[in-house]
Amino acid sequence: MDFVIFDLEWNGCFSKKINSYINEIIEFGAVKLNESLEITGKFNCLVRPVISTRLSSSVKTLTSLTYEELQRGVPFDYGFNKFKKFAAGCVLMTWSKTDIDSLLSNLRFHRRLNIIPFMKQYVDLQRYCHDMLGLSGKNALGLQTAADLLGIDTEDIPHHRALGDSMITALCLRRLYHKAALESYIENCEKPFYDELTFRAFSVESLDSEYSDLSSVFFNCPECGARCRRKNKWKEKFKGFGAPFVCPVCDFSFTGRVTIKRKYNNTLLSKKVIRYSFHQNESSAVPSDAADTQHH
Numbered sequence: 001m002d003f004v005i006f007d008l009e010w011n012g013c014f015s016k017k018i019n020s021y022i023n024e025i026i027e028f029g030a031v032k033l034n035e036s037l038e039i040t041g042k043f044n045c046l047v048r049p050v051i052s053t054r055l056s057s058s059v060k061t062l063t064s065l066t067y068e069e070l071q072r073g074v075p076f077d078y079g080f081n082k083f084k085k086f087a088a089g090c091v092l093m094t095w096s097k098t099d100i101d102s103l104l105s106n107l108r109f110h111r112r113l114n115i116i117p118f119m120k121q122y123v124d125l126q127r128y129c130h131d132m133l134g135l136s137g138k139n140a141l142g143l144q145t146a147a148d149l150l151g152i153d154t155e156d157i158p159h160h161r162a163l164g165d166s167m168i169t170a171l172c173l174r175r176l177y178h179k180a181a182l183e184s185y186i187e188n189c190e191k192p193f194y195d196e197l198t199f200r201a202f203s204v205e206s207l208d209s210e211y212s213d214l215s216s217v218f219f220n221c222p223e224c225g226a227r228c229r230r231k232n233k234w235k236e237k238f239k240g241f242g243a244p245f246v247c248p249v250c251d252f253s254f255t256g257r258v259t260i261k262r263k264y265n266n267t268l269l270s271k272k273v274i275r276y277s278f279h280q281n282e283s284s285a286v287p288s289d290a291a292d293t294q295h296h
Helices: 057-063 076-087 098-111 125-132 143-149 162-176 179-183 191-198
Strands: 003-015 020-033 039-046 091-094 121-124 202-204 235-237 240-246 253-262 267-275 286-295
Touching (some): 003 076, 020 076, 020 098, 039 162, 091 162, 143 162
């Protein structure tokens, strides 16, 4: 089993053709590894942009690329076909699925494809390294942060360039490689993979939504901790829902605010108590620190 770790550089821009923003790919970079994680090949090419005639300042700063350099690059189709030839038959890997998502959006734009045709198996190395390092929390692990934690010297490797970042990712994989563990992270690139990849989380804002069942939502009193009674119906408010509550023990009144976000695998429900100031009008309510989150 061979692996290909690849990275993309892109320029965020607006396309009139699709009336939306897109991360236009401007560079492919990849390394090929055998089962012993020895590098057996490298791939790199610049891609001539066609959607935007200028690079964003952040892209120029990070990559040191210029628009003039990119004009000497290859068309997207040519670069993609060369990359396909290099990577076909291998397990593809990237540092997070962002590169996969961007490649897919470029394939939709240039070829009207909804899949990456040669990609059969895939590993998200950001998730793999995060777990193998035993890190807690949901904050995304940066590539350079991972390299620093692993004591990898990256000084002589170009950062924020496609081939350089692919090389750094390969070094991180070597430090954390465990065959059985890695195999458990391999995803088959079938319909469920693309369904999850293309799903966009959204806020639930209507009481008529199938995801807005608030019948089991309750609040505890921020003053005495007793379970509170809802005084009125839930109302749609500020991209969420609100209702007045009162404590049956200490008679403290407040507004309970709920926001709901639908993700691919679950629904995330967050609660917050809005305290009222009794020295001012009710319109000057201020949020308290009391909050809690539920998953469905």
